Amino acid sequence: MTGLHERHLAVSPDWLALYYRQPLEITHGEGRHVWDADGNRYLDFFGGILTTMTAHALPEVTKAVTEQAGRIIHSSTLYLNRPMVELAERIATLSGIPDARVFFTTSGTEANDTALLLATAYRRSNQILAMRNSYHGRSFSAVSITGNQAWSPTSLSPLQTLYVHGGVRTRGPYAELSDDRFIKACVADLEDLLGHTREPAALIAEPIQGVGGFTAPPDGLYAAFREVLDRHGILWISDEVQTGWGRTGEHFWGWQAHASSGPPDILTFAKGIGNGMSIGGVVARAEVMNCLDANSISTFGGSPVTMAAGLANLSYHLEHDLQGNARRVGGLLIERIRAVGAGCAAVREVRGRGLMIGIELVKPGTDEADPDAAAAVLEAARAGGLLIGKGGGHSTSVLRIAPPLSLTVAEAEEGAAILADALQAAT
Structure with missing residues (x-):
């Protein structure tokens, strides 16, 4: 446990959730990428919970x-x-x-x-x-x-x-x-x-x-x-x-x-x-x-x-027609993710529109939600250099993909590849 994590726990409510077994301190960002306190670089597919809409450190803003x-x-x-x-x-x-x-x-x-x-x-x-x-x-x-x-x-x-x-x-x-x-x-x-x-x-x-x-x-x-x-x-x-x-x-x-x-x-x-x-x-x-x-x-x-x-x-x-970019690049990204999901027994459904994509995970061969698998994929994606979110109805068993709307085709391909490796490693 890091010193900052210990300090967080000492002053924050127990119900204030943190992602990851070893929580992440993001220190700066640029475009569709962020860096942590240890200098690791990540492709950001969650944008501070769908909030970094255009890009990190956008010069105009x-x-x-x-x-x-x-x-x-x-x-x-x-x-x-x-x-x-x-x-x-x-x-x-x-x-x-x-x-x-x-x-x-x-x-x-x-x-x-x-x-x-x-x-x-x-x-x-x-x-x-x-x-x-x-x-x-x-x-x-x-x-x-x-x-x-x-x-x-x-x-x-x-x-x-x-x-x-x-x-x-x-x-x-x-x-x-x-x-x-x-x-x-x-x-x-x-x-x-x-x-x-x-x-x-x-x-x-x-x-x-x-x-x-x-x-x-x-x-x-x-x-x-x-x-x-x-x-x-x-x-x-x-x-x-x-x-x-x-x-x-x-x-x-x-x-x-x-x-x-x-x-x-x-x-x-x-x-x-x-x-x-x-x-x-x-x-x-x-x-x-x-x-x-x-x-x-x-x-x-x-x-x-x-x-x-x-x-x-x-x-x-x-x-910059970011709505159009969300349609074009998001369409490509969801196709790539659906292709990945088709080969993974833990993926029940890939759904969404534009750059708002969900991957629902279940225990293979059932319709039972699998929040443990979602947590494991979240960790594996981070290890591969990709940040994603999670959510869902009665359990957090849905991976949430929502990058900044300026996402490039190359970044979409890169993120899909990391996600494919994470799903394979964690489910």
Whole structure:
């Protein structure tokens, strides 16, 4: 055990998880690579939990942060803030939500917490519909709507949460159905649920479930849900903390895979927009955003420094078509990983879109999740010079692959080769 690890354990909560038997101290990064305190170089396929969206030490972002910090670091939302207004204007337009208003927070958890406040105040209801296997953050309200038991430490809640089928395509009672019948069954489940409860405020859903193991319903499920929700006046909150900003390649937002329903009533975002700076936020049409009848501010949400970073990062992203790169290079990467998985009895499924790929591991010959195998592959990949993540529903048995969106073809090939060796060595 290193001295820093011992010091970490002495001052940190027991529940603050660390990867690896010998935890890693990352000291610096460049592009798609990071280095540890011992000088080892790694290809980064997790990006600080899908947060380093463009690249490590991106010069355009570093310059924007430095220049803004040289002018003023902090002011709060009590004063006009040019970088905040400029980034809000761009996000409002990109969101697709008409007459959109944007409120900035410091994290995805806080963004979802704010969305829940808006929805419950607007609808005057504390009932929330959420998806099974979901994850929405670590605040008291967010854990209460999280449908993943491993990440929900208390049953106490300010909300009454009702869980809906549909977030996981290949497990559960509808797994054997065709996509069309799967959607119909999930809609019927939603209709039945609404027949036995008071009117909920909103449905909150990740278009692709992140912590849950990069699971997703068939395209069109949330459009079908939306028809039901609209009849009841129930709002739709799309949690885009992990799916936003073009990571899926095919769309800029995850909700666009269900685009026949139009944009959500409320959209939450975080992670990639700051490329490592602490930015989250909520977008909603004015009628919903303005429903609060009490004063509110944000001390740190919309900080001039983080907003400058977000503006520079978003500009780089759009100018270099990183969504298109995620589609092209991600398509290649998932093909390579599927070829590897086809020859590995421990791989149940390789799934995902763009640069958001999950590898579900099971005990060979069964459907039983194998978190020990996932932990072993994580270690073996690190030994080979590759950093990946893990997640999953009832156990952390899914390897999570989410590199920066500027990943090159050569780096994708290199990472797939390391991953193939790690799977062979550890399963």
